[in-house]
Amino acid sequence: MAVKSQGPGSRGGAYAPEHTRRVLLEAATALFEERGYHATSVESIVSAAGVTKGAFYHHFGGKQDVLLQIQEDYIDSRLRNCEQVMESVTDPQERLRELIYEALVGIEKYRAQVSIFNAERRFLTGPDFAPIKAKRDKVNAFYESVIQQGIDEGVFSPDLNPRIVSFSILGMAAWALSWFRPGGQLSIRDVADQMSMLVLSGALVHTD
Amino acid sequence: MAVKSQGPGSRGGAYAPEHTRRVLLEAATALFEERGYHATSVESIVSAAGVTKGAFYHHFGGKQDVLLQIQEDYIDSRLRNCEQVMESVTDPQERLRELIYEALVGIEKYRAQVSIFNAERRFLTGPDFAPIKAKRDKVNAFYESVIQQGIDEGVFSPDLNPRIVSFSILGMAAWALSWFRPGGQLSIRDVADQMSMLVLSGALVHTD
Amino acid sequence: MAVKSQGPGSRGGAYAPEHTRRVLLEAATALFEERGYHATSVESIVSAAGVTKGAFYHHFGGKQDVLLQIQEDYIDSRLRNCEQVMESVTDPQERLRELIYEALVGIEKYRAQVSIFNAERRFLTGPDFAPIKAKRDKVNAFYESVIQQGIDEGVFSPDLNPRIVSFSILGMAAWALSWFRPGGQLSIRDVADQMSMLVLSGALVHTD
Amino acid sequence: MAVKSQGPGSRGGAYAPEHTRRVLLEAATALFEERGYHATSVESIVSAAGVTKGAFYHHFGGKQDVLLQIQEDYIDSRLRNCEQVMESVTDPQERLRELIYEALVGIEKYRAQVSIFNAERRFLTGPDFAPIKAKRDKVNAFYESVIQQGIDEGVFSPDLNPRIVSFSILGMAAWALSWFRPGGQLSIRDVADQMSMLVLSGALVHTD
DNA sequence: AATGAATGAGACTTCATTCAT
DNA sequence: AATGAATGAAGTCTCATTCAT
Numbered sequence: 001m002a003v004k005s006q007g008p009g010s011r012g013g014a015y016a017p018e019h020t021r022r023v024l025l026e027a028a029t030a031l032f033e034e035r036g037y038h039a040t041s042v043e044s045i046v047s048a049a050g051v052t053k054g055a056f057y058h059h060f061g062g063k064q065d066v067l068l069q070i071q072e073d074y075i076d077s078r079l080r081n082c083e084q085v086m087e088s089v090t091d092p093q094e095r096l097r098e099l100i101y102e103a104l105v106g107i108e109k110y111r112a113q114v115s116i117f118n119a120e121r122r123f124l125t126g127p128d129f130a131p132i133k134a135k136r137d138k139v140n141a142f143y144e145s146v147i148q149q150g151i152d153e154g155v156f157s158p159d160l161n162p163r164i165v166s167f168s169i170l171g172m173a174a175w176a177l178s179w180f181r182p183g184g185q186l187s188i189r190d191v192a193d194q195m196s197m198l199v200l201s202g203a204l205v206h207t208d
Numbered sequence: 209m210a211v212k213s214q215g216p217g218s219r220g221g222a223y224a225p226e227h228t229r230r231v232l233l234e235a236a237t238a239l240f241e242e243r244g245y246h247a248t249s250v251e252s253i254v255s256a257a258g259v260t261k262g263a264f265y266h267h268f269g270g271k272q273d274v275l276l277q278i279q280e281d282y283i284d285s286r287l288r289n290c291e292q293v294m295e296s297v298t299d300p301q302e303r304l305r306e307l308i309y310e311a312l313v314g315i316e317k318y319r320a321q322v323s324i325f326n327a328e329r330r331f332l333t334g335p336d337f338a339p340i341k342a343k344r345d346k347v348n349a350f351y352e353s354v355i356q357q358g359i360d361e362g363v364f365s366p367d368l369n370p371r372i373v374s375f376s377i378l379g380m381a382a383w384a385l386s387w388f389r390p391g392g393q394l395s396i397r398d399v400a401d402q403m404s405m406l407v408l409s410g411a412l413v414h415t416d
Numbered sequence: 417m418a419v420k421s422q423g424p425g426s427r428g429g430a431y432a433p434e435h436t437r438r439v440l441l442e443a444a445t446a447l448f449e450e451r452g453y454h455a456t457s458v459e460s461i462v463s464a465a466g467v468t469k470g471a472f473y474h475h476f477g478g479k480q481d482v483l484l485q486i487q488e489d490y491i492d493s494r495l496r497n498c499e500q501v502m503e504s505v506t507d508p509q510e511r512l513r514e515l516i517y518e519a520l521v522g523i524e525k526y527r528a529q530v531s532i533f534n535a536e537r538r539f540l541t542g543p544d545f546a547p548i549k550a551k552r553d554k555v556n557a558f559y560e561s562v563i564q565q566g567i568d569e570g571v572f573s574p575d576l577n578p579r580i581v582s583f584s585i586l587g588m589a590a591w592a593l594s595w596f597r598p599g600g601q602l603s604i605r606d607v608a609d610q611m612s613m614l615v616l617s618g619a620l621v622h623t624d
Numbered sequence: 625m626a627v628k629s630q631g632p633g634s635r636g637g638a639y640a641p642e643h644t645r646r647v648l649l650e651a652a653t654a655l656f657e658e659r660g661y662h663a664t665s666v667e668s669i670v671s672a673a674g675v676t677k678g679a680f681y682h683h684f685g686g687k688q689d690v691l692l693q694i695q696e697d698y699i700d701s702r703l704r705n706c707e708q709v710m711e712s713v714t715d716p717q718e719r720l721r722e723l724i725y726e727a728l729v730g731i732e733k734y735r736a737q738v739s740i741f742n743a744e745r746r747f748l749t750g751p752d753f754a755p756i757k758a759k760r761d762k763v764n765a766f767y768e769s770v771i772q773q774g775i776d777e778g779v780f781s782p783d784l785n786p787r788i789v790s791f792s793i794l795g796m797a798a799w800a801l802s803w804f805r806p807g808g809q810l811s812i813r814d815v816a817d818q819m820s821m822l823v824l825s826g827a828l829v830h831t832d
Numbered sequence: 833a834a835t836g837a838a839t840g841a842g843a844c845t846t847c848a849t850t851c852a853t
Numbered sequence: 854a855a856t857g858a859a860t861g862a863a864g865t866c867t868c869a870t871t872c873a874t
Binding site: 035036038039093096118119120121122123147150154155156157159160161163164165167168169170171172173174175176178179186190191194195197198199200201202203204205206 | 243244246247301304326327328329330331355358362363364365367368369371372373375376377378379380381382383384386387394398399402403405406407408409410411412413414
């Protein structure tokens with residue numbers, strides 16, 4: 001089942017600690033997605049990774065620590081992408097399109113992590129997860145600020161409540177996880193276009 | 209903490225099976241919402257309900273059975289409400305408004321159940337939960353059919369993909385659970401109005 | 417699954433208590449044989465019998481009481497049969513043949529009870545089971561006495577130890593439970609004949 | 625009551641996995657014999673062995689796994705002994721004597737295991753116990769083949785049914801468990817001699 | 833860096849029995 | 854004679870974590 005990374009008597013540096021760490025993170029991510037955090041035992045993680053419990057606790061403080069690191073990887077990536085959108089585009093309409101697309105791309109690329117986040121949202125609080133929460137709030141703030149910018153610039157309706165609207169957009173994107181199937185008829189681009197269309201122009205047929 | 213399982217006004221020592229059952233369901237619902245299904249022990253449920261473990265297993269097949277019944281109660285109510293909307297209103301635009309409102313009202317009224325559903329979605333599959341899944345699919349189908357109806361009647365844009373749009377609407381409503389605070393500045397009506405506005409007219413300012 | 421023995425409002429005497437009792441005994445016997453005494457719950461007995469727990473405890477003192485009555489029924493029948501053999505036949509050789517046959521017939525007819533006895537032998541001790549033990553000892557004594565009689569009359573070899581021989585005969589008969597299949601190619605008669613032949617004449621070919 | 629799981633002379637705090645394992649097996653064997661498998665709790669096993677429940681489940685898959693290993697140890701020994709008899713002796717009469725003796729020696733030496741086997745026979749089926757069943761069948765086949773050999777060589781009566789005879793022999797030996805007391809007046813040798821005499825020559829006095 | 837035996841608390845569930853009705 | 858809700862102790866097993874090596 002497991003492959004020993006090294007025979008006895010080999011030189012110390014050959015153990016490839018980073019490899020062990022990465023393999024553990026990947027195994028945990030897959031299992032957390034499949035069964036959920038609480039239903040995944042440390043035993044099942046180390047068994048899937050082909051290492052022992054000792055190795056696990058050598059690299060991580062515990063099961064929760066793994067959850068934290070998985071989430072941090074994801075939210076870091078998401079935050080970077082949002083920042084890049086905000087830097088490279090300035091038009092609020094275009095920014096919104098890009099942010100919607102970015103959210104969906106994140107879901108496609110980090111499917112497992114998003115799934116875990118949604119399911120374990122309840123446990124991602126508390127002091128340990130404060131940095132993650134801060135980054136999430138920052139991401140959310142980008143969406144709200146773009147709505148506000150659009151209103152201020154007169155291109156978005158002044159009747160909009162930026163908070164509700166931004167959360168609505170984040171919600172429709174987040175929900176895609178539950179129904180979007182990668183590799184199906186629809187591409188992430190298709191979904192993003194539809195959502196942008198809906199959010200910007202609405203469902204009603206216009207006569208203008 | 210514990211309530212003796214005896215209905216008000218009942219004779220001393222009388223059995224009150226329905227009361228016991230209800231108290232257990234309520235305790236479980238509250239705890240599942242607060243801590244999550246897996247992190248809630250049967251022990252904590254019976255202790256909160258003021259009954260014994262034996263009584264719990266007399267009324268329910270197990271912890272999962274409780275989860276199932278909680279979800280069934282909720283989805284039944286949701287399905288009934290959707291059906292009523294479809295019967296009492298026929299205009300697609302009006303139907304959509306009402307369905308959006310209905311979804312949010314459900315979230316406000318069955319906050320705990322929705323929260324549990326979202327978190328434990330992974331476990332709400334399998335043969336035991338098939339009836340629940342069927343009802344959920346039926347609810348979802350109402351939303352999609354209304355979009356399709358609007359397109360057919362020429363009031364909604366023919367460029368819309370009914371599936372994506374309906375899931376987007378359901379997503380933005382579902383996500384409200386994570387940020388909407390009952391009793392805060394915004395009412396459910398406010399949120400429903402904003403979402404309807406967004407979905408029907410879009411964020412952009414129109415010149416017509 | 418269960419059939420109510422009586423509709424509400426019926427006259428008292430119509431409940432047929434003996435029927436309830438018998439049905440419970442039969443259900444328990446079948447389940448004890450199939451799963452063993454310890455692995456059979458009172459719940460499964462009453463469910464198989466189509467009555468409630470209350471009825472069970474109305475008729476029996478508890479699960480062990482049922483076990484006791486099942487064994488008593490069987491051992492009574494066995495004892496009666498042995499006594500009848502001893503009364504109707506006097507020749508030791510013939511008596512032995514008949515006792516061997518009788519033991520096997522008992523196994524065929526009371527298969528479940530014998531199976532239960534063998535498996536739960538350990539629990540058939542203690543004061544509650546003293547009457548049963550006494551009857552068993554009586555049955556065993558018949559076998560031993562016939563061997564002794566044969567030796568005394570000079571027809572059985574004086575080198576035989578009656579105790580060992582009688583237990584050997586009882587053992588070979590009892591063991592038949594584990595391999596004899598009623599309705600198969602061999603009849604109980606066949607088996608009894610072979611065992612009698614073995615016990616009386618031995619396997620070796622004789623030249624007399 | 626409890627023995628620290630540390631081998632004699634081992635260094636302080638040293639793990640002794642094999643010792644733990646052995647102690648658990650011994651404790652389980654004794655308790656299974658005394659009270660039966662179902663009436664023995666894991667708690668009582670670990671308490672008698674002086675280890676924790678965790679250690680138990682570290683070494684064994686569960687209570688049934690222990691039962692399986694106990695039985696496997698016994699049947700392996702029995703099979704080895706039978707094979708050795710078959711190799712070292714060729715005369716059918718002598719083989720039968722030896723096989724009878726071997727069966728009784730096994731009962732004396734593995735008294736607890738045989739007792740457990742007889743009582744839990746019902747649970748020793750199913751896929752998990754297939755290897756054990758196969759070995760038992762192999763042992764039984766030796767007895768039957770020896771009867772057949774004797775018939776073929778003209779030393780045993782051609783009227784014998786090898787299957788019935790072999791099961792009869794196995795039955796009388798197995799039953800000895802219920803009445804033979806080690807250390808009593810009779811030795812295993814005595815019992816084996818009596819049984820061999822009975823099986824080979826029969827109870828009747830011969831005139832040849 | 834890694835092992836894996838051991839811990840001990842706590843998980844879910846079963847069950848024989850009691851008792852108010 | 855019968856019901857079935859309720860009990861509470863005990864059952865098997867899991868698990869995150871520790872630690873001697």
